[in-house]
Amino acid sequence: xxxSAFLRPLGLGLVxxxxxxxxxxxxxxxxxxEARIPEAEARQTALARVPGGAVxxxxxxxxxGRLIWSFDLATPGTRDVTEVLVxxxxxxxxxxxxxxxxxxxxxxxxxxxxxxxxxWEPTLSPVDEPLASTGRNDFFILEPGYELALHGRxxxxxxxxxxxxxxxxxxxxxxxxxxxxxxxxxxxxxAEVSRNFLAFGTVTGNIYxxxxxxxxxxxxxxxxxxxxxxxxxxxxxRGILLPGRVRLGGRYYQEQAPGIAMxxxxxxxxxATFETPAGGxxxxxxxxxxxxxxxxxxxxxxxxGVGLIQDGDLRLVRHGFVK
Numbered sequence: 001x002x003x004s005a006f007l008r009p010l011g012l013g014l015v016x017x018x019x020x021x022x023x024x025x026x027x028x029x030x031x032x033x034e035a036r037i038p039e040a041e042a043r044q045t046a047l048a049r050v051p052g053g054a055v056x057x058x059x060x061x062x063x064x065g066r067l068i069w070s071f072d073l074a075t076p077g078t079r080d081v082t083e084v085l086v087x088x089x090x091x092x093x094x095x096x097x098x099x100x101x102x103x104x105x106x107x108x109x110x111x112x113x114x115x116x117x118x119x120w121e122p123t124l125s126p127v128d129e130p131l132a133s134t135g136r137n138d139f140f141i142l143e144p145g146y147e148l149a150l151h152g153r154x155x156x157x158x159x160x161x162x163x164x165x166x167x168x169x170x171x172x173x174x175x176x177x178x179x180x181x182x183x184x185x186x187x188x189x190x191a192e193v194s195r196n197f198l199a200f201g202t203v204t205g206n207i208y209x210x211x212x213x214x215x216x217x218x219x220x221x222x223x224x225x226x227x228x229x230x231x232x233x234x235x236x237x238r239g240i241l242l243p244g245r246v247r248l249g250g251r252y253y254q255e256q257a258p259g260i261a262m263x264x265x266x267x268x269x270x271x272a273t274f275e276t277p278a279g280g281x282x283x284x285x286x287x288x289x290x291x292x293x294x295x296x297x298x299x300x301x302x303x304x305g306v307g308l309i310q311d312g313d314l315r316l317v318r319h320g321f322v323k
Contacts, residue, residue, distance in 0.1 A: 031060045035067055035088035042069035042091065046084035049096060052076035060088060065154065065313055068094065095301075097272040097286065120264060120292070124252040126238050127204060133169045133178040135200025137244040139285050139302035140207045141165070142178050142200050145321045148307055150314035151277070157186040161314055163307075164322075172197045172210040173232035190217045197230065198241060205244020209254055211236065229257035236260070242302065246270055246285055254289075265289045274301050276309050276316040284309065 032039075039058060046069070047053055053073035060069055067088035075082050075098065085095040135142050144167040151160050161184050168179040177197035184192045195213040200206075211230030215222045229236045236257035243252060246267055255261035269286035281303035289298050301310040309316040 028060060031062065031067060031088075035060065035069075037069065037086065037088050037091045039069065042086040042088065043071060045086050045091060045093060046071040046073060049073075049084050049093060050075055050082050053082065056081065066094075093275070095272065095274050097269050099269070099271065120251070120290070122251045122253055122264070123247075124240060124243055124250050126206070126208060126240060127201070129201045129203040131175050131199040131208065132202050133176050133199060135202065135205070135207075137200075137205040137207060137242065138246065138304050140242045140307050141305075142180070142198055142207060143321075144178070145323070146307075147318075147320065147322050148316065149318045150308070150311060151317045152312070152314040154313050155186075158188070159314060160185045161311070170195075170197055172230055175199055175210060175231075177210050190220070192216050194227075199238075201244060207241040207244075209239045209241040211257075227261060229255070229260045234258070234260075239263070242285075243267075259293075261291075262293050263289060263291050268299070272301060274303075274310055278309070278316040278318055281306065281309055 037045075039060070043055060043058065047055070050073045053075055055071050056074050057072040058069065059071075060067070062068070063085075069086040069088050071084045071086070073082045073084060080098050080100050082096060082098045084093060086092070087094050133142075134144070142165060144165055146165045148163040149161070150163075151158070153159060161182065164181045164183075166179045166181055169176045170179055171177070177199045180196040180198055182192075182194045182196065183190065193215045197210045197212060199208045199210060201208060211233075212228060214225050214228045216224040216226065231238045234257070239254040239256050240252045241254050243250060248267055248270055250267045252265060254263045254265055265287045266289075267285060268288045270283065272284040272286045273280065273282040274284055275281075281301075283304055285302040285304075287300050287302070289300065290296070298312065300308065303309045303316075306316070306319055
């Protein structure tokens with residue numbers, strides 16, 4: 001699995017996914033003993049976000065190292081369902097998402113089909129189209145000088161991620177790609193630097209992923225290049241990092257490097273709202289990411305006109321063009 005911020009290893013590396021699936025899950029009673037915010041208090045917090053709403057379902061779960069109360073609320077005057085996530089330790093609302101009955105039905109059908117399907121099947125694949133080293137779609141800005149920074153805590157350490165779109169390009173399998181650099185630190189120490197090779201589909205608006213170079217650090221020294229790959233080498237092919245046209249339930253391989261990186265994503269919401277130190281965002285894209293090479297599931301959030309705003313316990317603290 002790749003080492004980039006866009007496609008973090010599931011259950012490994014500096015930052016784990018939003019939800020880590022393990023073979024040994026805590027019971028409801030065990031989780032309630034850890035919660036500082038009782039269900040009744042969290043319920044009132046959730047109801048305050050949907051005036052006149054009614055709780056249809058409540059759940060206590062661990063997400064990305066956090067303990068979260070999740071409430072599904074019937075939305076008054078509509079048939080929609082709003083999910084409100086409340087931190088079970090701080091009592092803060094950490095996310096909301098509204099789904100129509102049609103979206104809920106589509107999701108239920110998709111889950112049923114997936115349960116009976118041995119192989120994960122994409123609904124969207126790369127197409128033969130002109131590619132450019134610069135461009136943007138609703139959820140990704142591939143333009144030199146654009147930068148994102150996300151901060152948080154993982155594994156008891158202060159984590160920081162900086163994503164920069166460099167002025168540099170690199171030819172990969174005959175395509176001039178844009179280099180997007182990511183730097184990760186843990187307690188101020190450099191943990192990893194990756195150089196991702198991306199291209200913009202001028203017809204579809206897809207952001208294509210053609211490979212990456214990886215340097216993992218320990219005590220200031222490079223100790224590994226695990227996860228590095230590029231199209232045209234050892235059977236590796238380009239994937240779609242983010243599609244130009246987002247459809248609910250759409251599935252696509254982000255990386256296609258057999259035995260190295262086979263990350264895949266599914267669009268599970270296009271109406272999510274989320275609060276970050278950089279501000280609140282709505283109509284966000286929520287993706288569910290898995291890989292056949294490792295167990296586990298993770299979720300990411302992308303805001304329109306901004307890009308990645310949440311990755312595990314890392315949240316956006318700044319974004320924009322820098323000189």
